[in-house]
Amino acid sequence: MAIREGERRSRDQLVALYEIGRALNSTLELGEVLTRILDMLLPLFEAEAGSIMLADEDVLTIGAAIGLSSEIISRTRVKRGEGIAGWVAQTGELLLLNGKVTDPRFTHLVERPDEITSSLCAPLRHREQITGVLMLRRSEPSSFTVDQLDFFQSVADQAALAIENARRVEQVERERQKSEAILRSMADGVLVTDANGLIVHANPAALSLFGPDLPDRQLPGLIPNLAYQHILGQVARGRPYESEVRVGPEQLLRVSATALGLAGGSPEGLVLLFHDETERARIERMKSEFLSMVSHELKTPITTIQAFLELLIFREFAPERRRHFLEISLQEGRRLQKLIEDILELARMESGRFRLHKTRCKFTDLVRSVLPGFVERFPLHSFVLEAGAGLPTLEADPMLLTQVLTNLLSNAVKYSPDGGDVRVKVESSGDRLICSVSDQGIGIEKDKIPYIFEKFYRVDNSLTRETGGTGLGLANARYIVESHGGSIWAESEPGRGTTFTVTLPLQTSEV
Secondary structure (H helix, E strand, C coil), X not given: CHHHHHHHHHHHHHHHHHHHHHHHCCCCCHHHHHHHHHHHHHHHCCCCXXXXXXXXXXXXXXXXXECCCHHHHHHCEEECCEHXXXXXXXXXXXXXXXXXXXXXXXXXXXCCCCCCCEEEEEEEEECCEEEEEEEEEECCCCCCCHHHHHHHHHHHHHXXXXXXXXXXXXXXHHXXXXXXXXXXHCCCEEEEEECCCEEEEECHHHHHHHCCCCCCCEHHHHCCCCCHHHHHHHHHCCCCEEEEEXXXXXXXXXXXXXXXXXXXXXXXXXXXXXXXXXXXXXXXHHXXXXXXXXXXXXXXXXXXXXXXXXXXXXXXXXXXXXXXHHHHHHHHHHHHHHHHHHHHHHHHHHHCCCCCCCXXXXXXXXXXXXXXXXXXXXXXXXXXXXXXXXXECEEECHHHHHHHHHHHHHHHHHCCCCCEEEEEEEEEECXXXXXXXXXXXXXXXXXXXXXXXXXXXXXXXXXXXXXXCCCCHHXXXXXXXXXXXXXXXXXXXXXXXXXXXXXXECCCCEC
């Protein structure tokens, strides 16, 4: 009879182990695994309370518990070797404790409540390392028995395996999230393809470069001039791949590629990194154009001055003719000086080495001081000032703001070669002064407007090629306005003129 009872118990325990293993492996979330272990073990061992303590280096903390207060769970920290759980974690031995615990093996014991009369403690072991402790408790009248120890250790081993699997999956998930966060934060586009060129992953930067419908598209179809098969062959031989590829009429990308694993010597796919070189190429082009333009702008007045001086030295001319030659030379010298001053002024502004010499001033007075010179020099244009009465004063550098006005008016005149109205409107709104300079000239195309305040940028058309210039005037104006806490922008329509608007902070008093 006892043999049959033992066989029945063994069979029930095997079935229980199978069910526990199947249930625990049905989830890979650590918190859920811990809770499920206790939910299954308490009724199986007729326990009233239980806990799973997890080891973090030399300290055990409660990962999950049933029948314990939240306060005990949050404050319990047990060092290896201390208390019952610490002793089990250090020795790896299984414990059955009945009655009051007075065993001298256990140091730093916490007094147990009287109602706890029996405990089972088993180490959670993975690859010869103790990763935690499983504990079950009972109250009177019944106690755990020696016959339950082997089964309890088997259950603990099963639980330890499930916990380790969940931890490993959790770690993989953390690494995946970390990688995803890195990819999301990257400014460069990243595409991952399979061996056939199908895009299986794209980070936000890649979606911004190529559009939102990237996944499940073929890379060769997305970028036809990217030699996909050549890249596969190169990375398969362990050679790095890097090149530049043009996407559309203006966009330039630098491409780097590495193999996504190797199966039988062939890449399972590619990881491609796309760095947008469009802005760099544009700046390089602007630098090249600037050097070409500056060399031309410097060479032209120098050549003119040199030619007239040679004529004056080696030949005799009537006084009127000599004066004419000298006036041309003087004009070209001033042009040369203006070019050099513009370049030096921009360099000072960019480096922060210039200082504002602010005084209280009226902006309309600055406009009125500048306009007469333009009226005299450009008779084809009609200059109109519209200014509200009683405008508040500015705390500003009048010399630099005069330079801004001069640059904007010169720009208006230059790009309205057939004449017409140039209107300067000054008004206030709230705590800002607003000045607009409008012309009736050739205008600016909408896609060029964002670049006109960049240094050395000049709108490419026949008029700009004829009039010359460095492209520094508007860049200087932007630096001056922004250094005053203001802003500047342009609105334009090709063939119908351009309006530049400047806003500046105002003083509260009126004059």
